[in-house]
Amino acid sequence: MIFRPPQSSGVPVYLQLIEQVKHAVETGALRVGDQLPTIRKVAGELVINPNTVARAYRELEHEGVLELRHGSGAFIKESAGGRARILRNAHSLVRSAIERLASLDLTDDELRRVLESELAQARTAPLQQGVAKGKA
Amino acid sequence: MTDFIIETNQLTKSFKGQPALRGLNLRVPRGSIFGFLGRNGAGKTTTIKTLMGLLRSDSGAARVFGVQVTDADRSIEVRRRIGFVTEDKELYPYMTVEQIIRFIRPLFPRWRHDLERRYLQMFDLPPKRKIPDLSKGMRSKLMLLLAISRGAELLILDEPTDGLDPAATEDVLRELVDMSASEGTTMFFSSHQLSEVEFIADHIGIIDLGKMVACGVLDEMKARYHRLQLVFEGSVELPPRWPDGVESVRQEGRVVSILVSHNVEAIVEQARSVPGTSVESFPVTLREIFLEHVRSNRDALVQRMVGNEV
Numbered sequence: 001m002i003f004r005p006p007q008s009s010g011v012p013v014y015l016q017l018i019e020q021v022k023h024a025v026e027t028g029a030l031r032v033g034d035q036l037p038t039i040r041k042v043a044g045e046l047v048i049n050p051n052t053v054a055r056a057y058r059e060l061e062h063e064g065v066l067e068l069r070h071g072s073g074a075f076i077k078e079s080a081g082g083r084a085r086i087l088r089n090a091h092s093l094v095r096s097a098i099e100r101l102a103s104l105d106l107t108d109d110e111l112r113r114v115l116e117s118e119l120a121q122a123r124t125a126p127l128q129q130g131v132a133k134g135k136a
Numbered sequence: 137m138t139d140f141i142i143e144t145n146q147l148t149k150s151f152k153g154q155p156a157l158r159g160l161n162l163r164v165p166r167g168s169i170f171g172f173l174g175r176n177g178a179g180k181t182t183t184i185k186t187l188m189g190l191l192r193s194d195s196g197a198a199r200v201f202g203v204q205v206t207d208a209d210r211s212i213e214v215r216r217r218i219g220f221v222t223e224d225k226e227l228y229p230y231m232t233v234e235q236i237i238r239f240i241r242p243l244f245p246r247w248r249h250d251l252e253r254r255y256l257q258m259f260d261l262p263p264k265r266k267i268p269d270l271s272k273g274m275r276s277k278l279m280l281l282l283a284i285s286r287g288a289e290l291l292i293l294d295e296p297t298d299g300l301d302p303a304a305t306e307d308v309l310r311e312l313v314d315m316s317a318s319e320g321t322t323m324f325f326s327s328h329q330l331s332e333v334e335f336i337a338d339h340i341g342i343i344d345l346g347k348m349v350a351c352g353v354l355d356e357m358k359a360r361y362h363r364l365q366l367v368f369e370g371s372v373e374l375p376p377r378w379p380d381g382v383e384s385v386r387q388e389g390r391v392v393s394i395l396v397s398h399n400v401e402a403i404v405e406q407a408r409s410v411p412g413t414s415v416e417s418f419p420v421t422l423r424e425i426f427l428e429h430v431r432s433n434r435d436a437l438v439q440r441m442v443g444n445e446v
Binding site for chain 1 (some may be wrong): 359424
């Protein structure tokens with residue numbers, strides 16, 4: 001099973017599905033050329049809106065993870081393998097950062113919060129810079 | 137351009153001077169599963185009855201398949217294209233399951249025998265049993281069978297899973313999802329069960345006190361809404377005015393929680409401009425969106441009423 005029932009959260013369901021597929025590619029549960037279940041099948045199994053599944057598939061196609069072949073389904077694309085390698089690199093970068101942070105003796109939750117808040121900061125930062133320039 | 141199967145414009149309706157609809161605007165796109173959410177007495181059933189031509193609005197307009205619901209000549213043709221499950225699932229008490237199917241079938245030229253057989257089997261309905269002897273869940277499933285088998289392009293479902301146990305609810309929802317995937321049927325269903333709506337609906341409309349208070353694509357709503365948490369190092373000093381998009385501001389000690397419906401970048405920026413604060417942003421669930429709108433709508437109404445009295 002690639003897909004798990006979605007969680008009731010603020011994260012849109014289609015994004016949860018996208019994460020599940022990407023995760024399956026990273027772990028090797030899905031390999032290049034593998035076929036994903038049809039939209040109707042996924043929607044029926046998880047009891048979720050078919051348009052939501054379709055949207056997840058479309059976005060995954062857009063990101064180069066999936067290839068949608070008209071009438072015959074969705075397949076994991078060659079380029080997804082490359083993406084998986086990049087992600088493995090990212091994993092080793094984060095691993096070494098965690099090793100270096102070990103001396104600070106943070107709890108897992110603290111570490112997670114630091115990461116999330118830095119990520120949020122980094123995402124909104126370009127916008128703030130833009131505004132600052134506008135004022136100058 | 138999106139094609140709307142249901143469209144209403146400023147619908148109003150009162151019962152004995154008591155307003156039930158206060159200018160309701162509703163648009164249901166073709167092929168969507170539209171979750172129509174509201175508390176008990178918010179105006180859901182009145183809206184549905186108006187759409188089905190069972191009630192006449194006091195003012196405003198409602199169109200289904202582009203036809204005015206008050207257009208008597210064409211509404212019969214339109215109603216053939218709609219499958220309808222009412223809130224009171226009474227049906228005809230003297231008939232058996234088999235009899236009511238035989239009774240309803242000839243009224244609909246596009247009757248789907250394949251779907252009828254399929255749902256009879258899947259829902260495990262006893263053909264010889266009389267309708268009053270069916271459990272509530274079975275009655276709901278029977279109504280759904282009758283609605284689906286007529287080959288409807290639009291299903292209007294008033295609390296379709298009301299009174300069903302979790303397993304039966306799952307069965308019914310799964311069939312609705314499958315109908316949507318295989319036939320592209322548009323579905324408009326009312327519910328106060330947020331948890332079921334959250335996954336099967338792609339569009340959401342929240343009605344409160346006879347008005348739409350929030351409406352749109354569910355995933356887009358979730359992306360637009362944020363809860364910002366501001367933590368103040370010193371004393372809490374909030375800006376006198378917030379940009380458009382702030383739905384509510386709550387304070388507890390040095391922490392201020394802000395629900396944002398849109399325009400989050402500008403609001404985050406304003407929040408960050410307050411000296412000595414840290415700002416964090418959290419995703420918002422459908423439940424929070426629902427409760428917040430229903431609450432703030434009530435507050436606004438109370439304020440208006442108090443204002444009028446002064």
